[in-house]
Amino acid sequence: MKVRSIRSKVLIAITGITLLTAAAMAFVFYGRSSRMIEENYITVLSQRTRLLTDTVDDMLKNVCNIDIKASCDKEIKEELEQYLNDKDEKRLNNISTRLRTFSKMDQAISSMYLVIPGESQFVTTLDYPVYRSGLKEDNLRQFETLCGKNGGPAIMDDLVHSKDKLLQFTEKVTGEDGQVIGYLCANIEEQNLRYDYLEDPSNQELGQIELIEDGRIIAAREQSRMGNKFPVKKYKNFISHSEVTGADKENIYIYCEGSFSGCGIFASVKRSAVLGDLAQMRKYVFGVAAVFGLIAMLAAIYISRIVYKPVRKLMTAMQSIADGEMDTRAEVVSKDEIGLAAEEFNRMLDRIEELIGQLIQEEKKKKDAELEALQYQITPHFMYNTLNSIKCYAMIHNEKEIATVIGDFVELLQTCIRKKGTFLTVAEEIQVLKNYIHLQEFRNGEEYQAAYAIEREAEQCLIPRLILQPLVENALIHGLDLKNNRKHLTIEAYTSGSRLYMKVRDNGRGMTQEQIEELLKKKGKKTKGLTAVGIPNIQERLQLYYGTQAKLSLKSSGEGTEATIYLPVNRSEDEES
Numbered sequence: 001m002k003v004r005s006i007r008s009k010v011l012i013a014i015t016g017i018t019l020l021t022a023a024a025m026a027f028v029f030y031g032r033s034s035r036m037i038e039e040n041y042i043t044v045l046s047q048r049t050r051l052l053t054d055t056v057d058d059m060l061k062n063v064c065n066i067d068i069k070a071s072c073d074k075e076i077k078e079e080l081e082q083y084l085n086d087k088d089e090k091r092l093n094n095i096s097t098r099l100r101t102f103s104k105m106d107q108a109i110s111s112m113y114l115v116i117p118g119e120s121q122f123v124t125t126l127d128y129p130v131y132r133s134g135l136k137e138d139n140l141r142q143f144e145t146l147c148g149k150n151g152g153p154a155i156m157d158d159l160v161h162s163k164d165k166l167l168q169f170t171e172k173v174t175g176e177d178g179q180v181i182g183y184l185c186a187n188i189e190e191q192n193l194r195y196d197y198l199e200d201p202s203n204q205e206l207g208q209i210e211l212i213e214d215g216r217i218i219a220a221r222e223q224s225r226m227g228n229k230f231p232v233k234k235y236k237n238f239i240s241h242s243e244v245t246g247a248d249k250e251n252i253y254i255y256c257e258g259s260f261s262g263c264g265i266f267a268s269v270k271r272s273a274v275l276g277d278l279a280q281m282r283k284y285v286f287g288v289a290a291v292f293g294l295i296a297m298l299a300a301i302y303i304s305r306i307v308y309k310p311v312r313k314l315m316t317a318m319q320s321i322a323d324g325e326m327d328t329r330a331e332v333v334s335k336d337e338i339g340l341a342a343e344e345f346n347r348m349l350d351r352i353e354e355l356i357g358q359l360i361q362e363e364k365k366k367k368d369a370e371l372e373a374l375q376y377q378i379t380p381h382f383m384y385n386t387l388n389s390i391k392c393y394a395m396i397h398n399e400k401e402i403a404t405v406i407g408d409f410v411e412l413l414q415t416c417i418r419k420k421g422t423f424l425t426v427a428e429e430i431q432v433l434k435n436y437i438h439l440q441e442f443r444n445g446e447e448y449q450a451a452y453a454i455e456r457e458a459e460q461c462l463i464p465r466l467i468l469q470p471l472v473e474n475a476l477i478h479g480l481d482l483k484n485n486r487k488h489l490t491i492e493a494y495t496s497g498s499r500l501y502m503k504v505r506d507n508g509r510g511m512t513q514e515q516i517e518e519l520l521k522k523k524g525k526k527t528k529g530l531t532a533v534g535i536p537n538i539q540e541r542l543q544l545y546y547g548t549q550a551k552l553s554l555k556s557s558g559e560g561t562e563a564t565i566y567l568p569v570n571r572s573e574d575e576e577s
Contacts, residue, residue: 018296057258067186071171455494
């Protein structure tokens with residue numbers, strides 16, 4: 001498993017967070033900018049479209065007013081009525097001349113026609129022909145229909161040039177009797193309307209522009225679309241409002257309708273054209289983000305070095321400790337969590353050294369306790385040979401009691417000196433006590449009544465060597481009343497749960513509570529006698545071997561003393577080590 005250092009993690013974290021933040025800010029800024037630009041662009045386009053619509057609407061209103069004035073002109077009506085009576089063609093020339101006067105009132109008017117339905121003729125403002133006959137019934141019905149729809153504007157075929165289309169206003173001309181005697185048409189050439197308004201350079205940003213009247217395209221930048229129906233379904237009834245903007249994934253739509261003519265300007269602009277200027281901004285924004293990312297990476301490298309420096313020193317100290325240089329300490333270079341960790345690490349090392357020293361001292365004390373448990377510092381073979389020689393001499397001279405005592409003493413020495421390890425079984429410890437009591441009886445010339453109550457389960461439990469002997473020695477030498485002929489001693493051993501209990505009880509003088517407390521508080525010291533250990537040494541050995549799991553207690557009720565030792569039940573010497 002690959003291990004990443006804290007420095008690399010800090011570097012990756014700082015760089016990653018900075019890059020993500022910069023990228024997020026760039027995306028947000030670019031997105032917000034694009035929306036703002038698009039919204040502002042739509043606002044400007046709406047204003048331009050409204051301005052264009054109002055301009056076209058004013059032009060159409062003026063043309064319509066001129067057409068109305070011409071249809072009501074008294075001179076034209078009189079000439080027309082006289083022509084209908086006398087058929088004098090000079091009157092048609094007079095009408096044409098008069099119509100030219102009205103057509104010059106607005107440069108948007110390309111021509112004016114006076115249609116005479118009763119004669120199937122029409123008079124024009126053109127130089128040629130001034131008038132023409134032979135109008136078809138379909139043409140006459142179109143004029144009548146157009147007048148029924150408020151006079152236009154509407155796309156009509158040119159009566160002179162049939163291939164051309166005209167945007168036409170038509171008004172009735174009535175005689176004195178109120179009857180329709182003609183139709184006066186004011187014509188606007190679609191190409192002039194397209195060139196003068198829809199293709200004006202100032203309106204190039206509007207993209208596709210169409211002039212719509214009553215759901216039909218009457219002028220468009222794309223000439224082929226003139227006269228077509230506007231695709232209302234495609235734009236979801238887009239032209240049902242007087243002024244509206246909309247958009248889809250590819251285009252932005254704007255529609256404005258004139259208040260007079262009812263004609264509307266429909267403009268559509270591709271989004272790519274609107275947002276094309278953002279390409280440079282996008283490069284700039286992401287370039288700035290990249291620069292900030294590079295700066296962040298350099299800053300992250302520098303910061304990671306500063307942050308990692310105390311960590312590196314701490315790791316170096318740990319590696320030295322792992323290599324066995326226990327006197328090494330971590331250098332504290334910062335007052336933060338890492339500095340605190342270094343201080344705690346140094347404190348831990350100090351504590352470890354202290355514990356190692358304590359362990360060495362405890363091991364030394366344990367060895368000293370084991371050595372103190374040994375009874376002789378002379379060569380065992382020499383002692384055995386000497387004592388066995390004395391025993392043989394006693395047997396030869398029929399001194400059986402001396403021979404028995406010497407045998408017990410030899411057996412006691414063999415048990416104490418030759419036994420491997422620092423532990424004996426309870427049964428072996430009891431045998432040592434029996435030999436010791438026998439020797440004391442021989443030495444003092446007295447007989448002790450010793451009783452043993454050893455539970456079978458307790459016999460094979462391991463205990464520290466000679467742990468009971470000092471208690472028996474104290475009972476025999478200090479506890480039993482020399483004036484009392486009945487010197488009784490009881491030794492018990494039994495298990496209860498996970499503990500082994502051993503008791504030594506005598507019927508001697510007893511002790512006061514103050515004497516008991518003073519005895520238990522004494523420090524261990526060497527004394528004369530078989531074992532050279534006393535009560536304090538028992539406590540020290542129990543502490544070394546078992547800690548708080550073992551204890552020695554003394555109890556006296558004024559007559560006799562009872563010493564109790566409890567320690568964990570163990571039947572394998574490996575468990576003690």
